[in-house]
Amino acid sequence: EPEVTQTPSHQVTQMGQEVILRCVPISNHLYFYWYRQILGQKVEFLVSFYNNEISEKSEIFDDQFSVERPDGSNFTLKIRSTKLEDSAMYFCASVEVSGANVLTFGAGSRLTVL
């Protein structure tokens, strides 16, 4: 069964450093999303991406965050200057078509900011 692949599975970084989290969505999917989940809390929407541009973003997704689809397969989330409160699991998801909008999630990338 096709799956969404995320790398790295775990990244430890120092506060203030830049981090790039990578995702390979399912190949025929058109909509891409990033969510995050702080330990013990709910899954929070960050951003959605369609047709090579951001379609929606949350208040969490401030100027420190950016997304990119640099080629036909990767979808990246960049955090320019990490803060302690950015420590969380980051999940990538993709959707094939927009009708029912069924999300397929990756296994997540755990980010630890020290």
Next chain:
Amino acid sequence: DAKTTQPNSMESNEEEPVHLPCNHSTISGTDYIHWYRQLPSQGPEYVIHGLTSNVNNRMASLAIAEDRKSSTLILHRATLRDAAVYYCTLGGGGFKTIFGAGTRLFVKA
């Protein structure tokens, strides 16, 4: 954003059916009802979705009220592996899906 309301937790015995309720009184006519679950230390996983009619798949059944203001996810025979947080969400059309706190299902052997 359309909201859903679920009980914080539920408990079931293994091999028994489980009915997980969800209220979504502000659902719009175009919103699909989705259920996802999150096993410990994993990402959310799709379970089932529907629009107006009841739905069955290999994982579960979804019963949707006639007025669409509530739905119930039915696990026909709970197993220990079904212990997870179950999320009822509304969405469609490429728009964001918002997750609430979900229902934590405990399954007793």
